[in-house]
């Protein structure tokens with residue numbers, strides 16, 4: 001990792017919670033930043049043909065939940081912030097990339113609506129194919 005620059009991980013909530021024990025490390029650098037997109041489940045399965053058309057989609061594939069990373073961050077002494085709107089993201093960003101005096105890494109949890117998230121992603125994929 002380059003010490004003078006922040007190194008950013010952008011991850012989904014299911015991926016983050018699965019691997020959250022990675023935060024249990026004595027060597028987390030102060031320039032680590034995690035941007036967690038929390039859409040309350042594995043939204044990708046809503047756009048994968050097989051899982052998307054089964055009755056088990058929400059319960060077993062998407063694994064819908066209402067957890068937040070706040071308490072995990074407390075446990076591992078990762079500085080936590082959250083945002084629910086573009087305006088809040090902008091406000092949080094002012095501080096997010098500053099190195100903290102505590103020397104601890106930071107996580108920004110961005111909450112997005114699970115019923116819209118996959119539609120936005122599909123639109124984005126579509127834009128990529130036509131541009």
Ligand SMILES: Cc1ncc(C[n+]2csc(CCOP(=O)(O)OP(=O)(O)O)c2C)c(N)n1
Pocket residue numbers: 011012013014015016018039041042043044045
């Ligand atoms: C390292 C790893 N672990 C597990 C998987 C299996 N996997 C594929 S999609 C997925 C869920 C993704 O959900 P989330 O991280 O919430 O992102 P979203 O689909 O909502 O954008 C998982 C766990 C994987 N691809 N790679």
